[in-house]
Amino acid sequence: MPETRQSVARKISALEKGQVVPLHSDPSGRKTQVIGVSGPPGVGKSVIVGKLAKHLSMAGSPVAVLAIDPSSPLTGGAVLGDRVRMPLSFEGADVFIRSVASRGALGGLSEVVPSAIILLESAGYRKIIVETVGVGQSETDIANTADTIVLVQSPGTGDDTQGLKAGVLEIADIYVVNKMDHPEAERTCRTMTEIADASGQSGWTPPVVSAVATENKGIEELADRITAHADFVSGSDLNGLKRRKRTESILAWRAASAFRNRFPFGDLARQVDADRLSVSDALAQVDAAVASVVKNTHHCSRAGG
Amino acid sequence: MPDQTLQTSRATGQNPGAPPRILLCNPGLDGHDRGIKVVARALRDHGMEVIYLPLRTTVEQVAQIAADEDVDVVGISNLSATLVSICSNLRTLLDEAGCEDIAIVAGGTIMQQDRQELEKVGIRGVFGPGSELTEIARCVQELAKARGRQDA
Numbered sequence: 001m002p003e004t005r006q007s008v009a010r011k012i013s014a015l016e017k018g019q020v021v022p023l024h025s026d027p028s029g030r031k032t033q034v035i036g037v038s039g040p041p042g043v044g045k046s047v048i049v050g051k052l053a054k055h056l057s058m059a060g061s062p063v064a065v066l067a068i069d070p071s072s073p074l075t076g077g078a079v080l081g082d083r084v085r086m087p088l089s090f091e092g093a094d095v096f097i098r099s100v101a102s103r104g105a106l107g108g109l110s111e112v113v114p115s116a117i118i119l120l121e122s123a124g125y126r127k128i129i130v131e132t133v134g135v136g137q138s139e140t141d142i143a144n145t146a147d148t149i150v151l152v153q154s155p156g157t158g159d160d161t162q163g164l165k166a167g168v169l170e171i172a173d174i175y176v177v178n179k180m181d182h183p184e185a186e187r188t189c190r191t192m193t194e195i196a197d198a199s200g201q202s203g204w205t206p207p208v209v210s211a212v213a214t215e216n217k218g219i220e221e222l223a224d225r226i227t228a229h230a231d232f233v234s235g236s237d238l239n240g241l242k243r244r245k246r247t248e249s250i251l252a253w254r255a256a257s258a259f260r261n262r263f264p265f266g267d268l269a270r271q272v273d274a275d276r277l278s279v280s281d282a283l284a285q286v287d288a289a290v291a292s293v294v295k296n297t298h299h300c301s302r303a304g305g
Numbered sequence: 306m307p308d309q310t311l312q313t314s315r316a317t318g319q320n321p322g323a324p325p326r327i328l329l330c331n332p333g334l335d336g337h338d339r340g341i342k343v344v345a346r347a348l349r350d351h352g353m354e355v356i357y358l359p360l361r362t363t364v365e366q367v368a369q370i371a372a373d374e375d376v377d378v379v380g381i382s383n384l385s386a387t388l389v390s391i392c393s394n395l396r397t398l399l400d401e402a403g404c405e406d407i408a409i410v411a412g413g414t415i416m417q418q419d420r421q422e423l424e425k426v427g428i429r430g431v432f433g434p435g436s437e438l439t440e441i442a443r444c445v446q447e448l449a450k451a452r453g454r455q456d457a
Binding site for chain 2: 005006009010012013016017071072075076077078079080081083084085088089096097098099101
């Protein structure tokens with residue numbers, strides 16, 4: 001490993017603080033697979049992530065895990081409890097687990113995640129598992145971040161009509177039905193199979209893996225399917241596309257938060273409130289500001305920057 | 306209710322920085338976790354990020370996890386007689402790993418003679434039964450600020 005674990009840990013903190021940390025998209029990092037694990041609360045994501053990390057690391061890949069939990073919108077604090085359900089140590093295998101608070105991000109991740117992935121890639125981690133917050137269907141940030149998306153369901157998390165709703169169900173590459181020892185499990189499996197058959201990209205039909213994660217059942221099959229999807233991605237155009245999307249995410253997120261922090265929304269809102277400005281005119285000012293920034297950016301590029 | 310007079314540690318656009326990060330655990334064979342859960346919720350309500358471990362961790366595991374999570378403070382809860390040796394071992398392991406800047410605080414049934422031992426070993430906060438949650442929160446915030454976590 002070119003970088004110490006402690007250095008990686010401290011750099012992730014620096015990234016969270018918005019400090020400048022050199023990030024290089026390392027060409028040899030193209031062997032890294034980013035695996036997103038999503039699904040509603042309580043289905044067993046953390047248990048699955050822990051078992052999967054152990055399995056993949058025993059097979060020889062250094063593994064990193066980013067486990068995201070929600071920050072309180074009122075206090076900004078968070079209880080980051082995903083580790084409670086993961087192994088405490090990995091018998092000498094190289095597994096790095098980091099708990100991450102969402103800090104206001106709403107799409108299931110946190111702003112630091114795409115940058116942290118690049119950092120972990122350069123540090124030599126070959127499998128990076130990202131466990132999303134787990135609030136269900138609106139968690140689509142993972143689509144721009146992961147190479148392989150695993151969606152976990154368990155019996156009793158919704159009836160057949162849930163399968164018709166757009167969102168995270170559409171973007172999964174692998175479905176897992178956990179808690180197969182539950183009486184309703186077979187029915188859930190059938191529903192997920194129908195959804196799986198109707199989705200997926202050309203050349204890849206999402207498999208449905210049955211699991212009882214607490215008993216280690218289904219984990220090996222899940223790992224095999226993840227490896228198969230890695231082969232599928234690297235053999236297609238998707239590889240470059242996903243990496244570009246990750247980079248775009250970093251830039252877009254930075255632009256959004258920098259703009260949000262620096263643009264005088266409060267002043268404009270006060271003027272609207274005092275009837276000195278209409279809402280339409282305030283919106284026009286925002287549009288004009290964005291247009292000006294974009295124009296300046298193109299100007300810089302044209303000048304050979 | 307969180308103490309309104311305490312600054313919440315929330316990172317906002319106007320106050321860039323980051324919430325304090327604290328690792329809460331009860332290493333060893335002690336099976337009590339009700340106290341630690343109450344503290345976890347209180348610290349969350351005061352705007353901190355609390356990483357919470359299951360029961361029956363070893364001190365080695367706590368030290369490794371504290372480093373990986375880059376926490377500001379490790380909070381040890383222990384109601385057995387082994388608190389001093391646990392804290393002493395943890396302090397040594399953290400220092401050996403280059404984490405001298407990660408502070409340790411302890412809570413639980415703490416005997417008077419143990420308080421002095423704990424301070425000697427470098428424990429930065431000792432909270433016996435009946436400690437105010439706001440006191441614990443304040444202590445953690447100050448330790449995090451000293452470590453440079455919060456740019457207030």
